[in-house]
Amino acid sequence: MNTAKARVLLVALLDMALDIVVPIAVYLALQPLGVPSVLSLAAGGILIAGKAAFGKLTDTGERDTALLLTCTIVSLAVMFGLYALGVAAAIALVAGVVLQGVGMAVSIIRRRKLDGFALLVLTELALGIVLSFVTSGDPRFLVARPAFYTFVAAVYVFATVFRGKAFMFVVSRPMAVAGDPKRDVAYDKAWENSAEFRRLERIGTAAFAVVLLAESVLRVVLAFQYNADEVVASSLVSQLPVIGLLALFILGYKVILVPRLSRLVEAEMAVRA
Structure with missing residues (x-):
């Protein structure tokens, strides 16, 4: 296997590992702080969703880093900020997911293209909002x-x-x-x-x-x-x-x-x- 193929494979395996490890690690880190389980798990989900939606893997391994970091940080800050202000956990969670949807829309506008992958991620984000209301208990x-x-x-x-x-x-x-x-x-x-x-x-x-x-x-x-x-x-x-x-x-x-x-x-x- 040549260097380019090995690098692409390594990035793909790292992506898979992050999908598995991050939600659990975030949950374990936040639980001692008294954060509700739904928000602890959602925080890891927001990180992974941000990677999936905005971390476009190309032949050179480049990623839309600025959009990834900005959208993810703002989404998490709003979610935990609202909860700290006394807003219900379900509403705070939805606010974070909605902001990710806005970030995805910005990504689409920047690329001027609604491809199949972007449509898939938007659909999953919309589904996440619905499920946040239905399953947050x-x-x-x-x-x-x-x-x-x-x-x-x-x-x-x-x-x-x-x-x-x-x-x-x-x-x-x-x-x-x-x-x-x-x-x-x-x-x-x-x-x-x-x-x-x-x-x-x-x-x-x-x-x-x-x-x-x-x-x-x-x-x-x-x-x-x-x-x-x-x-x-x-x-x-x-x-x-x-x-x-x-x-x-x-x-x-x-x-x-x-x-x-x-x-x-x-x-x-x-x-x-």
């Missing part, structure tokens, strides 16, 4: 809440099997191209010219949608295996499906599909050599 609902986002993501990913470019084709580009301009062109041409390439990318995308759907179901089931006062345990256990399922998917994708996809891209490069 039981900390287990906040532990399980990412399952609703994962379900929405599964629907979106599955839709790309039939419409537009397959999700795996889009997200695999940094790893497949590794910063090589010629390979970047060949990657696009393989999608345009090879029915087999499109079929394989769609198979991988459909498999990933199934993984997301299975993870969302298992997260809910495992989160509610514990009592409401066992939030840390339920948080840890509910993360296990995403770790196991993603590991299996990545292994299967790399072993079964990547070699065949790489050959098709290299064939396009040979044609243009």
